[in-house]
Amino acid sequence: MPVTEWIQRTHTSRREGRPRRAVVGITLAVVAAATISCGTEEERVHSIGYAIDNTVTSYNANTVDGAASGARQAFTRVLPGFGYVAPSGDVVSDTDIGTATAVPGDPFTVQYRLSPDSVYSDGVPMSCDDLVLTWAAGSGRFTAPDESGAPVNVFDSSLRGGYADIDRVDCQPGSKEATVVFKGGRGDTDWNTLFGATELMPAHVASRQAGVGDLVGAINGNNLDEVRRIADFWNSGWSLTPGEFDPALFPSAGPYRIESYSTDGGLVLVVNERWWGNAPGTDRIVVWPRGTEMAAAVDGGQIHVVDVGAGSMSDAHQVVGAVESATVVSRNLEQIVFATRGVFENPAARRAFALCVPRTQLFDELGASGEGSGFATGPVSSRLLPTDSPLYPQTAGPAERYLQPDLEAARGERTASGQERMEVRIGYLGPDDRRARTVELIAASCREAGIDVVDAGSDSFVPSKLGTDVDAVLAGTAAAAGSGGTAEMDLARAALHSGTGSNIGGFANGRIDEILDALLVAGDQQAVAGLVGDGERILWEEMPTLPLFVQPRSIGFASGLAAGVANPTTAGSGWNMDRWILTE
Known part of the structure; x- marks a missing residue:
């Protein structure tokens, strides 16, 4: 679909009356049609390269530096949540992960139910523990004095917003259900933006690495000593450095998982064999962030999707000119x-x-x-x-x-x-x-x-x-x-x-x-x-x-790539990379 089509189509926001880009139904229809009309398995390219104009230094897109990095663009389909940012910039529910149902009243309450089949790539089921960890990090409720004596969040979290409005998350450890109860009078109008893609981190890894047997109990029981150990890992334990990758620390809950990360080979994502949703259209996606040998990948014809700031990167300019690209005004x-x-x-x-x-x-x-x-x-x-x-x-x-x-x-x-x-x-x-x-x-x-x-x-x-x-x-x-x-x-x-x-x-x-x-x-x-x-x-x-x-951002897709839809938001154009199919 041409970029201009989804930019121009609008509908009305219930809260501000502002135009929105109504792309969700259009995009899904295009994805479905492209998937059906693609060629035979022999015609498919089994590895698609994706260049972005940011570094990827952490698996955790929720720390201060992680949020400023390219983690959200790289891991939207590795660490999905209850919603994702569509090309319009609006959050759309992701029912592969589960459902979220608002219960009107005061206090405002949301019932979250994870898919019964949801499981991490290491075999550990997703659970409400993951929601409790996300809330604890973003809520700001766990503080310790800094050098000046002022209280600061023990989690180096970039999150806040509605997480600070949540009073508690009722969760039986290991359960697929969580009841999120907001503070009185704090029925956030955009509650559906919470617990979204890249915000749910694997709590079982944080618990194991911190040496805390009951993460939910530590958080809901306000055990600051144990919470600080969890926070210490959450803050830095998911760092990513090319050439240094321990797969045990980085399980996936999405259609792709990390296989390797190196400067010459890029960030390699492969099919997560435990994924319970629709199978990805392509076996392998290689993300080429800053700090990798992107120029060599361009010369070798290994990059097929580009999403960079217009006029920002000379290496990316070469491939932008080689693929079907457009300069798009972003969010x-x-x-x-x-x-x-x-x-x-x-x-x-x-x-x-x-x-x-x-x-x-x-x-x-x-x-x-x-x-x-x-x-x-x-x-x-x-x-x-x-x-x-x-x-x-x-x-x-x-x-x-x-x-x-x-x-x-x-x-x-x-x-x-x-x-x-x-x-x-x-x-x-x-x-x-x-x-x-x-x-x-x-x-x-x-x-x-x-x-x-x-x-x-x-x-x-x-x-x-x-x-x-x-x-x-x-x-x-x-x-x-x-x-x-x-x-x-x-x-x-x-x-x-x-x-x-x-x-x-x-x-x-x-x-x-x-x-x-x-x-x-x-x-x-x-x-x-x-x-x-x-x-x-x-x-x-x-x-x-x-x-x-x-x-303005320059976004390009190789000729023959199906389901490529520009997404000039925090999600980047890899928002639906599991639907990409490239035929020669």
Whole structure:
């Protein structure tokens, strides 16, 4: 199906009245038709290569650095959940894993039932233990003092949102059923985004590696000593390094499992023999992330699907030109995230920098391209609403001051921050041609305002370096280096909350926390409009981040590949890789 078709078809959101890309039924129909019409087994290519513009350094896409990595794009069909992010950016139920049924009332309750056949590739059944672990990590309820004495989550979790609104998860260890009970008055309107693809990690592995016999009992019994041991493994035990792979730590609950990982061979996914759903269409998917020999794979004709930021990777450009590709406007917000200490401790310093950034020039040169470009016709004015929301135009007012550089005002804000001159190190995952050009244009514009900009991009950059090695991060939604974003803006909003790991800049504002919490349960446009209006006024004054433009992405599929459907969201275009079939 042409990319333009699913971009243009819309329906109405019940909560914000915003257009959505109604692709789910269309996509499934196309997948089914493509699968039926494909050629004989002898004509099929048995290995499909998939190139992405991010690193894959962890199996756990829920830690701070794991969420910013390409783990979600690599493992959506390795670690599925109760839902997945469709090309529209909306979450769709995945009934292969199980069902989730809301029970109206207060407290709001959801009954989860895993498929009776659900089992990990190591033979251990999926269970409600997996949900309990996900909730514990994202809820923020388990804390310990940091160096300053402030309580912090013992789990290095990027998650929050509705997980913090859950009061308890009733689970008999090993059971296929869980009852999730929310706190009183916290019936989250987007509860179906919880426990989704890549969020359910194998609890039995964490329990075994932590030496905790009863994970559910430890969590529900608030046994902090045992929970900290579980968290220590959850935080770093699922790290992935090419050439170092222990299959016992990485069981799969999806149609594919990891077979190997190396720089010269890529991240190899093969059919999970214990998968209970429809068999994958292709035996082997090789993910080629940054840090692998992608260029050699391109030269060898081993890459058939590409999903990268437009203008970002020279290696990927070669294959983008060789496959059927399109530049597509995504759900990913290109932005600058500021540290709230060091040079940017004073909000006036952050405003000074924002006032010298040529946002309109950046959009015109780097953001205004691709199919569906009417989806975002200028620099982004909101951090809380998607640009296709009917409420979005109302957010433009506070952002107007920052459309064009105002060097005199920038110098005034810099002086007000108490700094005669500022040096700003901007970090990003490189090499990245588009982001290098972004930094170059910003540096040229800001120099006259007394702000010296240093390009601190590197091939080993991770967002957790913000505040130490760099002063600002140039990245996508929630600091993602590659694909990012959803239609509901849940990841973008959570990254502004003081209690969320993905808030890498350490921004804290009590009123913003209240607004973000209220948006989780807001049920009508009027309520959303009021909350967003208040929020944007504060955010453009405090400036924890500077929105630039909606990121365009180059997505390509080899000729003859069936069921290839672009997904310019956090899931990436590998969202349905188990349906891919390539014929020669």
